[in-house]
Amino acid sequence: MRVKAIIHLGLLMENVRSVQRRIGPDCRICIPVKADGYGHGALQIARAGLEAGAFCFAVAGVDEGKELRDGGIKAPVLLLSQPHPEEIPDVIKAFLTPLVSDYEFAGALNTEAGAAGIRLPVHLKIDTGMGRMGCSPEDAPGLARFIAGSPALEYAGTATHLAVAESAAQDDIVYTRRQIECFNKALAAIRAQGVKPGIVHAANSGAVLLHPEAWFDMVRPGILLYGYGQINEEDTLPGLSPKPINVKPVMELRSCVVLIKKVKKGESLSYGRTWTALADTTAAILSIGYADGLPRAASNKWQVVIRGKTYPLVGRICMDLCIADLGPETEVCRWDEAIIFGGCAQGAAALAENAGTVHYEVICNVNKRVPRIYEG
Ligand SMILES: *Cc1c(COP(=O)(O)O)cnc(C)c1O
Numbered sequence: 001m002r003v004k005a006i007i008h009l010g011l012l013m014e015n016v017r018s019v020q021r022r023i024g025p026d027c028r029i030c031i032p033v034k035a036d037g038y039g040h041g042a043l044q045i046a047r048a049g050l051e052a053g054a055f056c057f058a059v060a061g062v063d064e065g066k067e068l069r070d071g072g073i074k075a076p077v078l079l080l081s082q083p084h085p086e087e088i089p090d091v092i093k094a095f096l097t098p099l100v101s102d103y104e105f106a107g108a109l110n111t112e113a114g115a116a117g118i119r120l121p122v123h124l125k126i127d128t129g130m131g132r133m134g135c136s137p138e139d140a141p142g143l144a145r146f147i148a149g150s151p152a153l154e155y156a157g158t159a160t161h162l163a164v165a166e167s168a169a170q171d172d173i174v175y176t177r178r179q180i181e182c183f184n185k186a187l188a189a190i191r192a193q194g195v196k197p198g199i200v201h202a203a204n205s206g207a208v209l210l211h212p213e214a215w216f217d218m219v220r221p222g223i224l225l226y227g228y229g230q231i232n233e234e235d236t237l238p239g240l241s242p243k244p245i246n247v248k249p250v251m252e253l254r255s256c257v258v259l260i261k262k263v264k265k266g267e268s269l270s271y272g273r274t275w276t277a278l279a280d281t282t283a284a285i286l287s288i289g290y291a292d293g294l295p296r297a298a299s300n301k302w303q304v305v306i307r308g309k310t311y312p313l314v315g316r317i318c319m320d321l322c323i324a325d326l327g328p329e330t331e332v333c334r335w336d337e338a339i340i341f342g343g344c345a346q347g348a349a350a351l352a353e354n355a356g357t358v359h360y361e362v363i364c365n366v367n368k369r370v371p372r373i374y375e376g
Pocket of ligand 1: 205
């Protein structure tokens with residue numbers, strides 16, 4: 001195979017267990033599997049996640065939820081994003097758990113669930129400072145009462161989402177704590193009217209790492225479970241002691257050397273002639289390019305591992321190919337495997353940083369033409 005993404009399901013399961021140990025046995029794990037499981041394959045991630053003890057899953061689109069149901073996943077599936085009204089029948093058919101931000105949607109769900117003769121679980125989403133989906137904290141008690149009073153709806157949970165939870169910068173810590181406080185107040189106001197908020201959840205990966213007070217009944221860490229436990233900013237508030245969680249990248253991207261050639265001093269390689277040999281050397285042409293998901297912005301800024309040794313990528317990354325500089329003497333052979341990220345190479349986070357993006361984007365952008373090979 002010219003290029004492949006090895007998905008280490010064993011590592012995913014270890015990551016789930018590491019997170020479970022951190023949050024304790026009474027807190028549940030929801031695995032976000034939106035965007036095809038962050039590029040890993042939603043169904044395979046869901047199956048392995050269940051085996052490792054995950055409670056439920058979260059998707060962005062109705063079709064993503066349907067895919068899990070078609071694959072036999074019976075666990076709750078949270079629908080994080082707002083579906084179009086036309087999609088409500090499919091939400092009900094797939095028995096997804098929508099997050100509800102407003103009366104109109106809650107009412108429409110109640111009507112259609114009633115017509116279908118079912119009781120649909122929904123979670124109330126409160127916007128505490130992300131500025132995206134969710135009702136205002138002031139509207140939360142009223143909307144909660146409305147959901148609880150809707151005969152075809154089951155008020156099964158209450159959620160919010162944090163905007164800067166992965167940052168340990170002082171002002172970001174303060175902002176996250178304010179969001180959590182706002183959420184707690186809204187929860188108290190909901191309970192004060194005799195309505196039970198169901199499963200309470202707020203924590204993304206950053207909050208699992210930095211904000212135990214945001215764990216509540218369930219956490220929703222995505223990137224952490226896929227193997228990336230980065231915290232931004234060193235500048236931590238006193239009293240904050242982020243204990244690292246031992247997680248490993250689940251995805252390992254591999255390609256292979258399809259041609260080896262001698263390059264003479266002064267010769268340039270690839271489009272735009274951005275790299276010129278300063279001395280005689282050997283080039284390995286690798287069968288992977290930006291159309292596979294290796295960011296073009298990483299041109300001349302990344303290195304790959306071949307036979308356990310690290311070699312820089314040189315010249316522009318092309319659509320289907322890139323070039324590694326092997327040096328004048330090399331043991332590398334044609335058809336050797338080249339590890340692009342993960343495994344014994346550096347992770348997608350370092351690659352993303354060099355390419356001026358985030359690791360989320362790098363793993364999600366591994367193209368569907370790259371076969372996923374499941375191991376473990
Ligand atoms: C994607 C998403 C998450 C997971 O975020 P990570 O940063 O990957 O942990 C959690 N909650 C919501 C609402 C999301 O959209």
